[in-house]
Amino acid sequence: MLLRFTKMHGLGNDFMVIDLVTQHARLTEEKIKQLANRHFGIGFDQLLIVEPPSKPDVDFKYRIFNADGSEVEQCGNGARCFARFVRDRKLTSKRTINVETQGGDITLIVHNHNDVEVDMGYPILEPALIPFHAEQQAITYPINCHNQTFEISAVSMGNPHMVLIVEDILQAQVEKWGPLLEKHESFPQRANVGFMQVINSQQIKLRVFERGAGETLACGTGACAAVVAGRLQNLLAEQVQVDLPGGSLQIEWQGSGHSVRMIGPTTRVFEGQVRI
């Protein structure tokens, strides 16, 4: 069976996007891993699936799978590409699109052909993930990993993030510590690990070792989580430019009781068909 798809990216965080509103397919974990393979498949960080909504008040169901085949709750760069995809495919003509994800409902606002704003919902601070400090309501926590102590913030944007501050992003040992911290016992569902350098109150540099995908060129939810962590430590203003290896995102968080907003670009790379 031939399945139509679009290859897209948001700042180099790349996706295979499949419309399962007008097509039918059953994709197993094994199949997704094969498709994600950059040598033997299409190659992507995440697979994004468009499905009909399962409840009223939303326009679509948005499902996300990491390159390792695991289904996850949220993907920020993917959300922007999702909005552009459903409009390009004429699945909707709306500019404000509500979608359900495993991590909660989010709203996508298409500004122009390329740029999309996403209301990513409320950040959740999860002290419960850190067993030793559950009652402290602290903003950062020390965790031990292979005899080294890291001071981390735990922020959920629907999906789990650990954020740590580094002095120099270029010297950060993302490849060494990312895979170890991803599987730290404090995060039973594994974690996306963000390494943040604060440039000033309106600008940070960020690299993210993503759960189930490795270091990516950009991570939208990682950018949101880093700004929340930085704001809670009084290091950042309400609007922050987040510079990732693949480009920049604008993130806004007014503080507790407000949702996080993200604005950034989308790029369509090519359309294809694959036999599955």
Ligand SMILES: N[C@@H](CCC[C@H](N)C(=O)O)C(=O)O
């Ligand atoms: N690239 C994404 C996040 C994708 C999911 C993540 N790897 C997870 O496992 O939670 C983004 O742009 O947010």
